[in-house]
Amino acid sequence: MKLLCPGPTSVNEEVIKAMANCKTNPDLDPEYKIFHRNMEKKISKLLNTKATSFIMLGEGILGLEASIVSLMEKGERVLVIYNGFFGEGFADYVRFYGGEAVKYEDDFRHGINLEKLENFLEKDHDFKIATMVHCETPSGLTNDIEAICTLLKKYNILTIVDSVSAMGGEKINFDSSNVDCLLGGSQKCISAPAGLTLVTLSESAKEKIENRKEEIPSYYMNFKNHYDCSFAPFPYTMNENLVYALDKALDITLESDFANLHEKYASSTREVFTKAGFELYPKDSFSNTVTAVLVPEEHNSSEIELALQKKGIIIGKGVGPLKENIIRIGHMGQNINYENFEELYSSLDEVFEELNIKTNESLLELFKKTNVK
Structure with a gap:
């Protein structure tokens, strides 16, 4: 995984x-x-x-x-x-x-x-x-x-x-x-x-x-x-x-320049999801280690999480009252590398298509346009 x-x-x-x-x-x-x-x-x-x-x-x-x-x-x-x-x-x-x-x-x-x-x-x-x-x-x-x-x-x-x-x-x-x-x-x-x-x-x-x-x-x-x-x-x-x-x-x-690497991937992750049409849960004070994204109202976090697990990727869903309302992407520690995020966005594109979740653009293509590599 x-x-x-x-x-x-x-x-x-x-x-x-x-x-x-x-x-x-x-x-x-x-x-x-x-x-x-x-x-x-x-x-x-x-x-x-x-x-x-x-x-x-x-x-x-x-x-x-x-x-x-x-x-x-x-x-x-x-x-x-x-x-x-x-x-x-x-x-x-x-x-x-x-x-x-x-x-x-x-x-x-x-x-x-x-x-x-x-x-x-x-x-x-x-x-x-x-x-x-x-x-x-x-x-x-x-x-x-x-x-x-x-x-x-x-x-x-x-x-x-x-x-x-x-x-x-x-x-x-x-x-x-x-x-x-x-x-x-x-x-x-x-x-x-x-x-x-x-x-x-x-x-x-x-x-x-x-x-x-x-x-x-x-x-x-x-x-x-x-x-x-x-x-x-x-x-x-x-x-x-x-x-x-x-x-x-x-x-x-x-x-390594670890803190700056976290900041770079955090910024990239927020850019990908917002340009794809999603709303971030926080309004400010964004974390450099995890991004929380609101799930469209007609869907829930578990279905996205489980569909990704079948493709060999583990992300997080919400906690407490937010359990089924958000998905959480960890850009944290050794998880951070370009290939991991390429695979994540490619798999999310497939999952969103399977679940009929509409996006403005392919997440993978949006990721390739960011300056993380």
Whole structure:
């Protein structure tokens, strides 16, 4: 199957070979610790920072929950900023661990409106933490985390950003963005196997952890156990195979102009669908990693998705209320190459003809006219 969905993404052969290595005992070999810490520095390099980065053994959702566990204390008010399906999910973690989640909902078809958020904060800014999503994959939106987090910093609010679907595919400067906790996943734009969470913390976030009144109510999800473990190199046995794979995937990402490549294919994808007569779901703040396209009213996402799968291509349909209303194309990580998208558009032309979905022009021909090659 060709993967042109919003992740997990295809994995490079070199990354697969790296994952096959079994070299040592990560618990006991001091050389492994050196290798591991150097790999973590590559995460920081990807984010243009020297801030502390580390990995956790578990898919990206682990990092989202762990960020609340580690940074929030019982009774604290947390501002949950969201304009998509995943952003609202932070409220559950806040509730699970005894915090007070105050939801701030914005339009799901637009990026977070900074002026409206500032008006809200002028009236109520008594929050210890604010959470948000960088790229909302269900709706194909990317929020301006630098503008939003800089605003929140004015009110001394610590910021947690889910960048699982953006890290590696969007340009990120951790320091200038004023993010305190940035969370990524191995299986999206970086194109390593699923199973690792990537975490980068500011000094302010580490100070918040150090100055807690109560202990962090977890061992596995305790951030400090990962960046300052006093009793062993790591808080648990690392999966060296996944770490070797991530190390190689980071090398490939850092050696290329990855963010610009994502931007190029995102622009091309939007151009193809709009010129073919489709409406994009977002109205602005378009993601560079996934494009969400509205399906004509008399059709549904599942029929397009299943017809493409029969041709050997996997794309995504909607999530939640949008489940049958949109299709999502992932221009993400190792999925991005000209041949993959040629095959995608050729197959979509066939599927649309089979389903009697009218287009202004062949998607394949429109793609060939874009400047991605």
